[in-house]
Amino acid sequence: MVTNNLLVIVVLESGCRIQESSDRIASMKRMLSLLVPLVLFLGCETVKNVHRDQSVLSKNLADNTVTSIPDRVVVLTFDDGNISDLTTAAPILKGHGFGATFYITSGWVGKPGRLNWEQVKELNDQGFEIGNHSASHPNMLHISEDDIREQIISFDEACAEHGIPKATSFAYPGGHHDRRMVKALAAEGYLTARRAVSPEYPLYDRGGPGPLYNPSEDDPFLIPGAYVRGNLSPSDQEFEEVLSGARDGSICVLIYHGVPDVHHHCSTSVDLFTKDMQHLKDNDFTVISVQDLSKYIDVTKRLKDIYEPLLARLGISPNALKCDALGDSPVFSWEIKTTRPQGQSAYQILVASSEKNLDSNEGDLWNSGKVVSNQSSEIPYAGKSLTQVERLHWKVRCWNDPDEAEIKRVSRWSAKEILEEMGKIRVSDYSSVASFIGK
Numbered sequence: 001m002v003t004n005n006l007l008v009i010v011v012l013e014s015g016c017r018i019q020e021s022s023d024r025i026a027s028m029k030r031m032l033s034l035l036v037p038l039v040l041f042l043g044c045e046t047v048k049n050v051h052r053d054q055s056v057l058s059k060n061l062a063d064n065t066v067t068s069i070p071d072r073v074v075v076l077t078f079d080d081g082n083i084s085d086l087t088t089a090a091p092i093l094k095g096h097g098f099g100a101t102f103y104i105t106s107g108w109v110g111k112p113g114r115l116n117w118e119q120v121k122e123l124n125d126q127g128f129e130i131g132n133h134s135a136s137h138p139n140m141l142h143i144s145e146d147d148i149r150e151q152i153i154s155f156d157e158a159c160a161e162h163g164i165p166k167a168t169s170f171a172y173p174g175g176h177h178d179r180r181m182v183k184a185l186a187a188e189g190y191l192t193a194r195r196a197v198s199p200e201y202p203l204y205d206r207g208g209p210g211p212l213y214n215p216s217e218d219d220p221f222l223i224p225g226a227y228v229r230g231n232l233s234p235s236d237q238e239f240e241e242v243l244s245g246a247r248d249g250s251i252c253v254l255i256y257h258g259v260p261d262v263h264h265h266c267s268t269s270v271d272l273f274t275k276d277m278q279h280l281k282d283n284d285f286t287v288i289s290v291q292d293l294s295k296y297i298d299v300t301k302r303l304k305d306i307y308e309p310l311l312a313r314l315g316i317s318p319n320a321l322k323c324d325a326l327g328d329s330p331v332f333s334w335e336i337k338t339t340r341p342q343g344q345s346a347y348q349i350l351v352a353s354s355e356k357n358l359d360s361n362e363g364d365l366w367n368s369g370k371v372v373s374n375q376s377s378e379i380p381y382a383g384k385s386l387t388q389v390e391r392l393h394w395k396v397r398c399w400n401d402p403d404e405a406e407i408k409r410v411s412r413w414s415a416k417e418i419l420e421e422m423g424k425i426r427v428s429d430y431s432s433v434a435s436f437i438g439k
């Protein structure tokens with residue numbers, strides 16, 4: 001059995017390097033001609049073994065994964081159907097062997113700077129996925145259920161008319177989504193939908209970072225964009241940071257518009273785009289379309305409440321715990337982690353003589369109770385005497401303070417339900433345990 005596995009590895013390795021030089025190609029061909037019949041003969045059992053291994057791994061992941069998700073998976077998406085999708089982006093993607101999904105707004109096809117139907121078809125024929133980005137790109141929060149359906153199906157009809165296969169993926173215009181849209185998409189046979197970065201991150205015209213897509217939590221109808229990239233969001237540091245999140249079952253979904261775009265605010269220069277794609281290539285990312293996700297995820301599996309995980313992320317969390325125990329009494333500090341504008345409204349500190357006590361949320365030395373305060377640094381210890389204790393353990397949890405101005409700002413762009421949830425005060429989980437030496 002070990003021998004079989006080895007044979008497969010040799011062949012795959014040879015395949016990867018086969019472009020290196022013509023001399024090597026000749027010798028690899030000779031080697032392959034000897035090995036291929038052997039692999040074909042032995043391979044079936046080997047492949048079964050590999051799958052078996054992967055299914056063991058995937059038991060640790062959620063129900064909707066069909067196999068383990070490798071690290072460094074990037075999904076590339078392009079919105080609005082600019083002519084540059086075909087003339088600039090596609091050739092660069094082809095050169096790197098990357099997949100991508102182009103979300104087209106059917107009512108914009110043929111307009112100045114946009115693709116015409118022959119060009120959309122050409123993208124499809126080149127092997128790229130064509131996705132539905134509505135008929136006229138309205139803010140769909142503000143239209144009726146009938147009109148939502150109309151926006152979806154008139155795109156489908158236009159594709160059918162031009163010989164383009166029915167789309168299975170949708171991108172919410174402007175990134176605005178609600179339950180009515182999800183319901184309509186499911187009814188029309190859609191499997192996936194990509195939103196943008198909100199509500200976990202603030203939605204800005206200039207783009208910017210968002211959450212990674214974690215298929216064990218996020219429903220395939222609410223796939224988030226990890227970065228809305230463009231000339232107004234050109235930070236290499238942010239870009240590399242979101243890419244570094246593509247591991248441990250999380251996938252990085254990138255959103256581009258035209259290269260360049262009809263509109264200035266979401267345009268990406270050819271230089272920036274070329275540099276981004278080269279970065280993905282140089283760092284061995286697997287770059288795929290939304291449709292290709294089905295290699296790793298069962299996109300037909302639905303969460304019971306698809307909005308629940310997303311809404312649960314709206315709070316804050318304490319991290320980077322610090323304790324200064326040099327003075328008469330220890331003082332505690334932490335940092336607030338939040339991805340959208342908001343602060344802290346209250347905290348609770350537990351201090352215990354053992355980690356075991358803290359595990360059961362027992363602050364046997366000090367339990368501050370809920371303290372209404374936005375203070376998160378230099379909070380003095382106010383518990384039992386510490387003279388007899390050597391090592392102490394502590395943790396903290398925090399309540400958020402929703403930013404009313406931010407909620408007002410996004411009120412036209414977020415569903416009523418999401419706005420209500422954004423306005424709620426939530427308590428975080430307790431931080432991980434930190435310890436310090438007592439006196």
Ligand SMILES: [Zn+2]
Pocket residue numbers: 079080133137173174
């Ligand atoms: Zn759009």
